Amino acid sequence: IWITELNPESGEQINDQEWVNGDSGVFTHLANGPTNSDEDGDPWVEAAYIHKEGDYYYLFVNWYSCCMGPDSTYEIVVGRSDSVTGPYLDEAGEDMKDFGGTLVIAHESHDIIGPGHAGIFEYGTGDNKTQVFTHHYYPDDETPWAYAHARTLTWEDGWPVVSQELWAPSNYWENTA
Numbered sequence: 486i487w488i489t490e491l492n493p494e495s496g497e498q499i500n501d502q503e504w505v506n507g508d509s510g511v512f513t514h515l516a517n518g519p520t521n522s523d524e525d526g527d528p529w530v531e532a533a534y535i536h537k538e539g540d541y542y543y544l545f546v547n548w549y550s551c552c553m554g555p556d557s558t559y560e561i562v563v564g565r566s567d568s569v570t571g572p573y574l575d576e577a578g579e580d581m582k583d584f585g586g587t588l589v590i591a592h593e594s595h596d597i598i599g600p601g602h603a604g605i606f607e608y609g610t611g612d613n614k615t616q617v618f619t620h621h622y623y624p625d626d627e628t629p630w631a632y633a634h635a636r637t638l639t640w641e642d643g644w645p646v647v648s649q650e651l652w653a654p655s656n657y658w659e660n661t662a
Contacts, residue, residue, distance in 0.1 A: 486516040486533045486546055486581075488570055513570045516581035518548040532602045538640065541565040544573040544581060545603035549592065555625045557599025562586030563645060576644060590620065590647055597622035597634065605638060608657055615656070618647045 489512050490499045502511045518530030532547040543565045549558035564573030564581040572580050579585025590600040604619040618638040621631055637648040 486530055487512045487514055514582055515544060515571050515573055516546050517584055518546065519584055534603045535569065536605050540567060541643065542569045543645065545589065547601045551599060551601055554623045554627045554630060555598050557623050558592045559599040559601040560592045561589040561600055561603050561620065563589050587644060589645060598625060599623045617652045
């Protein structure tokens with residue numbers, strides 16, 4: 486996973502430099518994933534999502550294999566940094582560039598298979614603020630082929646904790662009426 490700065494008005498890269506395989510000041514390396522022996526040996530990581538919470542930026546990524554229904558091994562891991570450009574460290578202090586990552590949802594946790602593509606939705610303010618963690622997953626019977634889930638997100642000792650229970654969208658409408 487790499488990051489580069491974009492022009493906030495145009496959405497285009499600020500520097501027209503082509504991709505450079507290495508930290509160049511234009512592209513900054515943030516994370517690798519574990520080597521996937523079923524693939525070409527490259528560190529398998531994708532689906533990056535950055536969320537700012539308090540003093541930290543949190544980088545959520547996916548490891549392993551996606552899009553294979555009940556055979557998917559996707560899982561979501563996270564690291565945090567006080568700078569958007571890293572380094573992103575896991576709870577043990579391991580850099581995500583060196584295969585560090587704190588597990589958020591495993592490939593067979595929360596009674597689901599292959600969770601991926603993290604997102605966070607917030608509503609309310611102050612003590613009434615609620616955060617909702619969204620992700621896709623695959624049912625074991627492949628009917629339908631894939632689902633999306635929303636679960637309440639809390640923070641413990643500066644790290645995200647995703648609830649086992651699903652979030653009820655009616656909670657949003659009750660609190661915004």
